[in-house]
Amino acid sequence: MDFSDYILLVFLGFAAGFINIFAGGGSMLVVPFLIFLGLPANIANATNRIAILFQNTVSVFTFQQKKILDLRTDYKLLFPVLLGSIAGAFTAVDIQKEILEKIIGGLLILMFFMVGLNPNAWIRAKAEKAGNKHPLLRFFIFFAIGFYGGFIQIGVGFFLLAGLVLGCGFDLLKANAVKIFLVLSYTLIALVIFIFYGLIDWKAGLILACGNMSGAWLGTRLSIKWGATYIRYILLAALLIVALKLFGLF
Numbered sequence: 001m002d003f004s005d006y007i008l009l010v011f012l013g014f015a016a017g018f019i020n021i022f023a024g025g026g027s028m029l030v031v032p033f034l035i036f037l038g039l040p041a042n043i044a045n046a047t048n049r050i051a052i053l054f055q056n057t058v059s060v061f062t063f064q065q066k067k068i069l070d071l072r073t074d075y076k077l078l079f080p081v082l083l084g085s086i087a088g089a090f091t092a093v094d095i096q097k098e099i100l101e102k103i104i105g106g107l108l109i110l111m112f113f114m115v116g117l118n119p120n121a122w123i124r125a126k127a128e129k130a131g132n133k134h135p136l137l138r139f140f141i142f143f144a145i146g147f148y149g150g151f152i153q154i155g156v157g158f159f160l161l162a163g164l165v166l167g168c169g170f171d172l173l174k175a176n177a178v179k180i181f182l183v184l185s186y187t188l189i190a191l192v193i194f195i196f197y198g199l200i201d202w203k204a205g206l207i208l209a210c211g212n213m214s215g216a217w218l219g220t221r222l223s224i225k226w227g228a229t230y231i232r233y234i235l236l237a238a239l240l241i242v243a244l245k246l247f248g249l250f
Contacts, residue, residue, distance in 0.1 A: 001037050006207050009033070013211020017055045020212075021180065021219030022231055023238035024157020027052075028245060030208065031154060034201075043201055045152060046194035049187050050205030052153065055212035056184035062220040063177040074178050077168075078185055080139045084146025085186030089193040091151060112239040138167055149183065150190045155242060156183065161235065172231040176223055 012033055016026030027048055034044035063069035141163050149156035157179055164175035194200055223231055 001204065005037055006204075009204065009208045010211040013051055013208040014215040015211075016051070017212035017215025017217075018219040019215075019238060020052070020055060020157055021059055021176065021216050022223055023235040024159075024161065025155050025238050025242040026212075026215075027154040028242055034204065034208075037204070039201055039204070043199050046191075046199035047201045047205040048153060048208070049191050049194060050200065050202070051208040051212035052183065053187050053191060054209040055216040056180045056187065058213045058216045059180045059220045060177075060184055062217070063180065063224075066224050068174060068224065069177040069181055071181070074181060077138075077142050077164075077178070077182060080142040081146035081149070081182050081186050082189055084143040084148075085150030085189050086193070088147035088150025088152075089190040106243075109239075109243045112236060112243065116236055138163075141167060146182075146186055149186055158235075158239060158242075172235065173223065173227055176231060 009030075012029050016030050018026070019029075020026035030048050030051065031041075031044050034047060035041055039047065060069060064071065145156065145159045145163055148159065160179040160182060161172065161175050164170045164178055165172065168175075168178075170178065191200075
């Protein structure tokens with residue numbers, strides 16, 4: 001990598017950090033570029049987690065300051081997500097990437113229509129209904145999301161938002177804050193595993209993290225200012241773009 005590559009990494013990191021805070025899919029920008037720069041796919045996947053770690057640390061701190069995230073009560077989904085992420089990180093090996101991308105793309109299209117056709121479920125909190133969801137079903141859902149996040153990360157924010165809004169009754173602003181906290185938590189676990197196996201390119205990861213942190217700082221403040229309604233619009237756009245990208249339409 002030369003100097004211009006690192007400059008581009010900072011800008012891509014900024015865009016990815018901003019997108020990840022509002023919705024998800026920022027890693028769709030970063031991981032392919034790291035592979036383009038010559039990193040093997042498994043190292044690109046692992047190196048991206050350095051930026052995710054710093055990005056979400058900035059965001060969690062800000063959401064706590066603004067009283068949107070309360071770690072005393074918002075930790076309850078940590079256990080299944082962490083268990084899933086450990087399993088996912090250990091099984092992050094070669095897979096049929098094309099098939100996986102088509103499956104994820106189909107799920108994102110489905111989620112696009114769910115968000116578009118039922119806006120109230122995503123904008124207004126319905127936490128009182130969260131208790132109606134079967135605890136075992138919630139455990140399985142968030143274990144599966146954690147597994148996917150530990151395994152590949154790309155697009156995991158979309159699935160976490162769906163689980164937190166539809167499964168726990170949060171509005172999108174609160175769900176975003178909890179999502180970022182959960183991703184931060186399992187990223188720490190996944191990073192330990194990737195570091196143990198020597199899969200991190202530290203120079204690229206730390207330079208990328210500078211961009212991600214800046215994007216996250218701006219994205220967090222704008223998400224708090226704009227609220228759940230505007231987050232929904234950005235989520236719809238991100239869902240459609242990432243799904244079309246996964247189907248190879250651009």
